[in-house]
Amino acid sequence: MSGYQASCPSCGGTLVFALGSSLLCVCEHCGSAVARKGANLADYGKVAALIPTPSVLALGMDGDYEGAPPFRLMGRLQLDWGQGTWDEWMMGFGDGTWAWLSESQGRFHYMGQAALPPAPRFDQIEVGQTVDLGPPGTFVVAEVRSARFVTAQGELPFDVAPGSALNYADLSGPGGQMATLDYGTGDGAEALYVGREVSLADLGLRPREDEDRRVAATGESLKCTQCGGPLEIRAPDRTERVACPWCGSLLDATRDLAVLAALDKPPFKPLIPLGSKGRLQGVEWTVIGVMERSVTVEGVRYPWQEYLLYEPRHGFRWLVDAKGHWSFVEPVPAGDVQEVGSNLYRYRDRTFKHFQGGFANVDHVVGEFYWAVARGDQTQSHDFVSPPCMLSSERDESEVNWSFGTYTPPDEIWKAFRLVGGPPRPEGVAPHQPSPYAGRVGRVWSSALLAIGVVFFVYLFFLFGGGRMVHHQSVAIPPTAVSGSPEAALFTDRFVLDRTGNLELKVQAPVSNSWLYLDGALINEETGEVDEFDLEVSYYAGVDSDGSWSEGGQGARTYVAGVPPGRYVLRLAPQWEAGHPVSGYDLEVRSRVPRFYQVALAALALLFWPIVLSWRSFRFEMERWSESDHAWVSVSSSGEGEE
Numbered sequence: 001m002s003g004y005q006a007s008c009p010s011c012g013g014t015l016v017f018a019l020g021s022s023l024l025c026v027c028e029h030c031g032s033a034v035a036r037k038g039a040n041l042a043d044y045g046k047v048a049a050l051i052p053t054p055s056v057l058a059l060g061m062d063g064d065y066e067g068a069p070p071f072r073l074m075g076r077l078q079l080d081w082g083q084g085t086w087d088e089w090m091m092g093f094g095d096g097t098w099a100w101l102s103e104s105q106g107r108f109h110y111m112g113q114a115a116l117p118p119a120p121r122f123d124q125i126e127v128g129q130t131v132d133l134g135p136p137g138t139f140v141v142a143e144v145r146s147a148r149f150v151t152a153q154g155e156l157p158f159d160v161a162p163g164s165a166l167n168y169a170d171l172s173g174p175g176g177q178m179a180t181l182d183y184g185t186g187d188g189a190e191a192l193y194v195g196r197e198v199s200l201a202d203l204g205l206r207p208r209e210d211e212d213r214r215v216a217a218t219g220e221s222l223k224c225t226q227c228g229g230p231l232e233i234r235a236p237d238r239t240e241r242v243a244c245p246w247c248g249s250l251l252d253a254t255r256d257l258a259v260l261a262a263l264d265k266p267p268f269k270p271l272i273p274l275g276s277k278g279r280l281q282g283v284e285w286t287v288i289g290v291m292e293r294s295v296t297v298e299g300v301r302y303p304w305q306e307y308l309l310y311e312p313r314h315g316f317r318w319l320v321d322a323k324g325h326w327s328f329v330e331p332v333p334a335g336d337v338q339e340v341g342s343n344l345y346r347y348r349d350r351t352f353k354h355f356q357g358g359f360a361n362v363d364h365v366v367g368e369f370y371w372a373v374a375r376g377d378q379t380q381s382h383d384f385v386s387p388p389c390m391l392s393s394e395r396d397e398s399e400v401n402w403s404f405g406t407y408t409p410p411d412e413i414w415k416a417f418r419l420v421g422g423p424p425r426p427e428g429v430a431p432h433q434p435s436p437y438a439g440r441v442g443r444v445w446s447s448a449l450l451a452i453g454v455v456f457f458v459y460l461f462f463l464f465g466g467g468r469m470v471h472h473q474s475v476a477i478p479p480t481a482v483s484g485s486p487e488a489a490l491f492t493d494r495f496v497l498d499r500t501g502n503l504e505l506k507v508q509a510p511v512s513n514s515w516l517y518l519d520g521a522l523i524n525e526e527t528g529e530v531d532e533f534d535l536e537v538s539y540y541a542g543v544d545s546d547g548s549w550s551e552g553g554q555g556a557r558t559y560v561a562g563v564p565p566g567r568y569v570l571r572l573a574p575q576w577e578a579g580h581p582v583s584g585y586d587l588e589v590r591s592r593v594p595r596f597y598q599v600a601l602a603a604l605a606l607l608f609w610p611i612v613l614s615w616r617s618f619r620f621e622m623e624r625w626s627e628s629d630h631a632w633v634s635v636s637s638s639g640e641g642e643e
C-alpha cells in the first residue's frame with residue numbers, strides 16, 4: 001500500500017493515510033477530521049463521538065473475500081437517515097483498492113466500486129424507476145434518501161465534512177445484486193457501488209464479543225420505561241422499535257427504550273401470542289411483533305393483521321391474516337420483479353395480475369420491529385395475484401418494497417404454532433386463494449371429451465356396419481291393383497330377431513312427379529303385438545324461370561324402437577297418386593341400427609358434470625374478483641359458492 005503520513009494540523013500528532021487513495025482521516029490523537037487537498041491538509045474540526053450501534057466489527061479487523069487480496073477494515077462511517085443509524089466500513093485491500101461493507105440491523109452488504117454510467121440526477125430519480133447501470137445490468141430504484149454523515153473513525157475515501165447530508169439511491173438488480181448511486185452532497189451522481197448481501201463468514205471476519213453493543217442486546221431483564229412491565233427482546237441486533245405488550249407504548253430500542261408514544265393498554269389481542277414459535281417452510285420462526293393495518297375504501301375500513309416472524313439465520317418473514325385467510329410472506333428484491341405488461345408482473349416463473357391498490361395504514365402495533373414503525377404510517381400498496389401466490393408492492397416517497405405471499409390453510413398455521421381451539425372461519429374468497437376447481441375443470445372436460453370421442457367412434461363403427469340386415473324383398477304391385485285396395489297389400493316373408501333393438505325400415509320406389517305411401521304394421525307372430533308405422537316416398541322435379549328444381553327423393557326410411565326378440569312379419573298396404581301407378585318397391589329391414597340422437601344424448605349426459613363444474617369455477621372466480629379493482633360484475637360477497 002502506498003501510504004501517506006502527515007502531522008495533524010490540530011494536535012501535531014502523526015496522521016497515517018494507510019491507503020493511497022484515502023482523502024479523509026480522523027486523527028486518532030485529537031479526533032479531528034483532516035482532509036487531503038492536493039499537497040495541503042484541511043482541518044474540519046473534531047468529529048462527534050461514535051453512536052453506540054450494535055456493530056460486531058472493529059477497525060483493524062482482517063479478512064478475505066472471494067479470492068481478492070486480504071483486506072483490513074480501515075475506516076468507519078456512521079450515517080443517520082432520520083429514523084435510524086448504520087455503519088459503513090471501508091475495506092482496504094492489499095492491492096490498494098477499497099470497497100464498502102455496509103452493516104445495518106445485523107445484515108452486511110459488500111459494495112464494490114463500479115464504473116459510473118450516465119445516471120439520473122438525484123432530484124429526478126424516483127423509487128420504482130429502472131436504471132441501466134451498464135455491465136451490472138438494469139436495476140430498479142428501491143430507496144432514495146439523504147443521510148447525515150454523523151461521525152467517522154480511521155480513514156475514508158472521500159473528502160466531505162462531517163455533519164454533511166449525503167444523497168444516495170439504493171437499487172436492486174437481477175440475481176440478488178444491489179447497487180448504490182452516491183450523489184455526495186449534490187445532485188449529480190459521483191460514484192456507483194455494486195454488490196450483494198454477504199455473511200461475516202463469507203468475509204472471513206469473526207465478530208467480536210462486545211462490550212459496547214447496545215443495552216437491548218444484553219437484556220433479559222429489560223423493563224418497559226413507561227409501565228415497568230418486563231420486556232423480552234427477541235431480535236436484539238435488529239430491533240428498532242418495541243411496542244410494549246403490557247401498555248402498548250411505543251419505545252425506541254436504539255435509544256435505551258425512550259418512550260416515543262405513551263399508551264395505557266395494548267391496542268388489540270393477537271390470535272398468535274408474541275413469542276410463539278412455529279415451524280413453517282422448514283424453519284422454526286418466532287412471532288416478535290404484530291401490526292394491525294387497514295385500507296379505507298369509500299368510508300369502509302378493511303383491517304387485517306400482520307405477524308412479524310424472526311429467525312436469526314433466515315431473517316424476517318410475515319404471516320398475514322386477512323378475514324381468516326392466512327399467507328406466509330417473504331421479502332423480494334425489487335430487481336427480481338419484472339413488469340411484463342399493463343398491470344402484469346413476473347416473478348419466480350409466475351405471471352401476476354393486478355388485483356387491487358390502495359393506501360395501507362398502520363393502525364396498531366405490539367412487539368418488536370426492525371424498522372422505525374409508527375402508528376399512522378401510510379404506504380401505497382398494490383396486490384398482484386397468481387393463486388396460490390400473491391405479489392405485493394408497498395411504496396412511499398423514498399422506498400419501494402416487494403413481497404411474495406403464499407396462501408396457507410388456517411389449520412396449518414394452528415398446527416404449526418400449536419394454538420388451542422380452531423382458527424376463525426375464513427370469510428369469502430381471498431384474492432390468491434387457490435380455487436377448489438383449478439385443474440379439476442380441465443381434467444373433467446378432457447375425460448368427458450375423450451368419452452364422447454369413444455362413443456362417437458363406436459357409433460361410426462356400427463353405422464358403417466349398418467346394423468344386421470334381417471329382411472330384403474322386392475315387391476311388385478300388380479298393374480291392375482287399385483290404390484289402397486286389399487289386393488295391393490302384402491304380408492312379407494317371416495324374419496327372426498334374436499336380440500332386442502331398433503328396426504330400420506327402408507323403402508326405395510321409382511316414383512317420378514308422384515308419390516307412394518305405405519301404411520305398415522310390424523306384427524309379432526308369437527304375441528300378436530302390432531307396431532304401426534308409415535312410409536312415404538315422393539319425388540317431384542321440373543324446370544321453371546329459376547332453372548331446374550327437384551323435391552323429395554325415391555327413398556324413405558323409418559324406425560321402430562325397442563323391438564323384442566321373436567318372429568315377425570310386416571303388412572304393407574300401398575297407396576299412390578291417382579293416375580300415377582307405381583310398378584313396385586324395394587324393402588330392406590335392418591335390426592339394431594345405431595342412431596345419432598343416441599350419441600347426442602350420451603354426449604349431453606357426459607357433458608353435464610363438466611358444465612356444472614365450469615359454472616361453479618366461474619362463480620368462484622367471479623367472487624374472488626368482485627373484491628378487486630377489476631370486478632367482472634357487481635355481486636354480493638356472501639358466502640355463496642362454498643362447499
Ligand SMILES: [Zn+2]
Nearest residue numbers: 008011027030
Ligand atoms: Zn490530531
Ligand SMILES: [Zn+2]
Nearest residue numbers: 224227244247
Ligand atoms: Zn409498557
